[in-house]
Amino acid sequence: MLWTKKALFFKDMPEGYRKNEKILFAGVDFSGIQGFIYQNDSMESLNEITRRSEYIQQLSVKINEELTGILKEYLYTPITVSSGKIQAILKNNKDAARVFESHLKNIQEIVFLEYQGRIQIFYGVTYAWIRNKNSGRYNSAFPALMNVIEKNKYQSTNLYELDSESSGYSRYSICSLLPEKEYENSIGFDSIKLAAVKMDFDNLGNLFSSIMEADVKANISEKIIEIIDKAVSGIKNLHLIYAGGDDIFFICPFSCILEVIQTVYLNIKRRIYEEQELANYKDDFGISCGICLFHRDVPMIHYLDNAETELLKSKDRGKNQITVENLSLSWSEWKKLNEIMDRCNHTLDSKKREEFLRFKFRHFLQVLAQNACDIKDRDYIRQLLTRVQQEVDYD
Structure with a gap:
């Protein structure tokens, strides 16, 4: 030495x-x-x-x-x-x-x-x-x-x-x-279409670079891990694969993708804002998310790599957003879609819900726009699709 x-x-x-x-x-x-x-x-x-x-x-x-x-x-x-x-x-x-x-x-x-x-x-x-x-x-x-x-x-x-x-x-x-055990949050393998979701905290590097003290950095790292653990715990239809550092990777059925991802995000955001130790991070807080939709018989390496690719697109396009099938949405837009879907669930019959799951995400939104109860909801989705398509064409 x-x-x-x-x-x-x-x-x-x-x-x-x-x-x-x-x-x-x-x-x-x-x-x-x-x-x-x-x-x-x-x-x-x-x-x-x-x-x-x-x-x-x-x-x-x-x-x-x-x-x-x-x-x-x-x-x-x-x-x-x-x-x-x-x-x-x-x-x-x-x-x-x-x-x-x-x-x-x-x-x-x-x-x-x-x-x-x-x-x-x-x-x-x-x-x-x-x-x-x-x-x-x-x-x-x-x-x-x-x-x-x-x-x-x-x-x-x-x-x-x-x-x-x-x-x-x-x-x-x-x-x-680690003896073998049953996992309480396992999703059923009868779900034909699934979503692999990767989340990553934005701008944490800026926070850590501003802190010199090793003990303060360690406390913040432990707090982030604790926040993630509590945020995903007990969420129905979520199968957690990995949560460590500032990364989260889980799988959920496509049928409840809007609700599950929104719940995880809000759980994390609420806890970040409650922690005094993270007061200096509140203004820079953000989460980038990448999603890969797949069928259960697709090799695992496919959806792992593709979820990571979509996550990197969220980072490159300004951070603090969700990207799925090359479409990037803000968290407020995702929240709005979840609210629209929730209103539609009360009016859609089981056959129509099954039809939703046959489509890719873009087509899913198009069908949702056609079946939304409120004309304002329909217009919102159409305008959203137009905007994201223009951004994709520009890229």
């Missing part, structure tokens, strides 16, 4: 530490998470995908708990513990660094063998100074930590030479950490 003029800034000094103290800054980073979670290619594997997503978080928690125990005398203090990422400080002591690296090397090998390299764990330790304000003479220690973790990746190529035999029941395996 090379000495460096890097620092971690804290609003409140961690217990047992003093300002201007030289410390060790340690980190753990998972690699291959996406490929590990989405390794199956069928709708029937949705529960397993959700289970693997939860496993990443549980494995992160377990590793952190073990480090807390074996490094207690060195005042191991975690800053961030999220899905696939751990960052912590500990006393500047050679034995502390040795114990940390030895334990992670063991975990690295076990997990590599357990999953034959589909998911890997890398780690690193660097020096830093702990400070409560920036004097201008120090830079953030986070890039330095990322560099040593990246170096560990290159040093770990010999993992492929390890004995490939694995019991499948190590203390870090998915079977040990």
Whole structure:
């Protein structure tokens, strides 16, 4: 480890530490998470995908708990513990660094063998100074930590030479950490047409870049995760695949796409505005959303990639909007469509509802415009379709 003029800034000094103290800054980073979670290619594997997503978080928690125990005398203090990422400080002591690296090397090998390299764990330790304000003479220690973790990746190529035999029941395996269970929010596979929905918070990077203190950043990250978890919990017809960091990915039936997405958005927005810790984010708050409509027999990779593509279109077209089949709508427009659909539901017979589900989203809106009860609703949808089509043609 090379000495460096890097620092971690804290609003409140961690217990047992003093300002201007030289410390060790340690980190753990998972690699291959996406490929590990989405390794199956069928709708029937949705529960397993959700289970693997939860496993990443549980494995992160377990590793952190073990480090807390074996490094207690060195005042191991975690800053961030999220899905696939751990960052912590500990006393500047050679034995502390040795114990940390030895334990992670063991975990690295076990997990590599357990999953034959589909998911890997890398780690690193660097020096830093702990400070409560920036004097201008120090830079953030986070890039330095990322560099040593990246170096560990290159040093770990010999993992492929390890004995490939694995019991499948190590203390870090998915079977040990996360027994199989029934998922309460699973959607029925009898839903022929489904929607894959990806959501991403807008402008969070601006908020984090304005904050120097590591503890404040960590608290905000934890609060965002908590908000997402509460926002999607208990929503009928929503099958959550992944919720971590500022990303959300779920599947719902096409028949209730307007209501489900609107509910998730409003739940998040309300909680953002209620949190005092996020007061500086309220003016910049936004959520970009991408949707891919698909039939249940479509390979999973198709709707994963297409939902991401639609999400990027929402970002490129100004953020804080929803894009589906190349049509981008604002959240207020989505809310209006949901209200119109709700009014129509009381007048449509079951046959007409089934007809709705045969169409792509654009055609769905056209049919909705023809069947809306109020002439103002019909005109609104027609004008909306004209506007979004003009924008698509302009692009």
